[in-house]
Amino acid sequence: MSITLKDIAQKANVAESTVSRALNDKAGVSQSTKIKILKIAKKNNYRPNQLARGLAIKKTNMIAVITDELDNQGQIKIVKEIEKEAEKAGYQIILCNTKQNPEKEKSYLSLLESNQVEGAIFIGDQLVGSALLKASLSSENNIVLVNRLAEENFFTSVLTDYSHGIFKATKHLIEQGFKNIAILAGSENSLIEAEKLKGYKKALKNSDLKLNHDLIFKNTAGRKAGYNSFLKLCKMNLIPDAFISTQELTTIGLVEAIKTGGYFIPDDFALIGYADTILSSIIEPPLSVLSEPIAKLGSFSFAFLLNLINNNLAEPQIKVLSPKLIVRESSIAKYN
Amino acid sequence: MSITLKDIAQKANVAESTVSRALNDKAGVSQSTKIKILKIAKKNNYRPNQLARGLAIKKTNMIAVITDELDNQGQIKIVKEIEKEAEKAGYQIILCNTKQNPEKEKSYLSLLESNQVEGAIFIGDQLVGSALLKASLSSENNIVLVNRLAEENFFTSVLTDYSHGIFKATKHLIEQGFKNIAILAGSENSLIEAEKLKGYKKALKNSDLKLNHDLIFKNTAGRKAGYNSFLKLCKMNLIPDAFISTQELTTIGLVEAIKTGGYFIPDDFALIGYADTILSSIIEPPLSVLSEPIAKLGSFSFAFLLNLINNNLAEPQIKVLSPKLIVRESSIAKYN
DNA sequence: TTGTATGCGTTATCAG
């Protein structure tokens, strides 16, 4: 058993309350007794029991960070950023992984409801479910959403403007003179992917280009899917001159297929990928990509949550951040 | 305020203890009252306050996972694996990041000492410091180390046999007929890197090859360092025919330098890298690498910790796992 | 089967 307040009180011949005051630097205790108490505490390596403390003052200094897939590089970076900010503010984070399972999400929600954490940040691509929605209705549940789209958004959230990101990428390709731009998007059920498609379509319309549905590939997620979609394309009549690929692994597969086919990037096919990881700079040629404002996503979300916890947020806030277009070789027209 | 046991007791006209028994599925409560209580609890969305519960039964179902750098891909994968195992056992994990700062490590240790967590897993490359050492002396502190070397190891730990890994890699290159094998290792202060060098030397000796200190590059960590070390090599008399590079980014830099110099892998220089990430399979040519047993590292460490928590471990246990050599094109001699 | 009383370790309120 570790040492408690009571033990120290006995050793110092004072009341527990005095010890508590001394240890917490509160007024109302003479310098001499304070020193005596502090000395005893240090000598015995006293650590206040945080559970008891939390129970008494209703503060745990912990928040939950709930991701849907811990594999996701981007999400991990956001977690890291949140951890950094949280640490500054004296908060610990509990890491949760729902593995895309709504039941898990629901169970993690009880961390909030059981007062283990003071707030929760949900990161991810899933539609906001009923459990989360319901929980958010209570003003006691401090919840911030990151990159999580809801059909109607009552939540305080930090969002990436996927649509505008892809819009910028598409416009860039158009400006480079490419006319037939294909897009490889992920799961049709993903609101995020839907947003990306919107941006693509908007850019075409904005430039008076005709939308060709044959150039839109949905549900291509993963290296293999990226590879295969290129093969499919080759059998079609309309060959595109540029690609936008909305997911990293898909992009890799696509690049492999293009190279295997004996074609060159950007000479035969221009290409813009998604996510600015080391991969995109190493691949041959260096890839133009859309880069998410990861750091800001993390810092804003924690700042919001802290405000919620401290009741400094009168009503839900939404912060929208735009991805940055990083132009490297893969999207530059060689012979303009 | 959320609803408490007491509230439910009042609504049901029974004592708190009865409610507690009913909710915890304990014997000694009639079916009828139990149903009544359960119904009221559900209706009011009751969630037991875990702080109070933990305080009463001295169990938090939480463990701390302490990494030294959250950037580290390998470490994150281990965390993910631990999370998976922990979840099965009903444990939550608190994620901590010391940023290589011993002070931080010390402060996270207090999570243990203040009974917030039932145990802690330390992952990382740093030497075990005095604070950790001291904490480990108390049998109340359940501590497991992962890939963390100590000069004398009293800890229950799970270790990668770095030395043997590099030994295997070196032997493989020798068997392929390479005679002048250079090694690019990381920080001289890292015990892990020191282990790797040991394996290299041992393999040379084992094959009666002379150790050439000019072929040992220490403190080469990062892309730039990898690149530069190749440039340095080019100015030397003795040009190696093969490389072992012990860190991923360093390997990338090295590959870039080799290619920029107009040389080919493995024709001019064979190469074995470290860490089996997607990068190593994408790079041209696909890289032979040493792959760490990440999943096992995670599952063993949690299993150990659980045993410690349940007092099922009479004395410190050490599990040593060996990295796997994955042979791809980069280490195959073309003209044997 | 149920209720009462007490403890877990801390903070806070109120006297003294």
Place this chain on the structure above:
DNA sequence: CTGATAACGCATACAA
């Protein structure tokens, strides 16, 4: 400045 004492929400030994 200091000390009792209640409260936080739950679990449990003991009585009824």
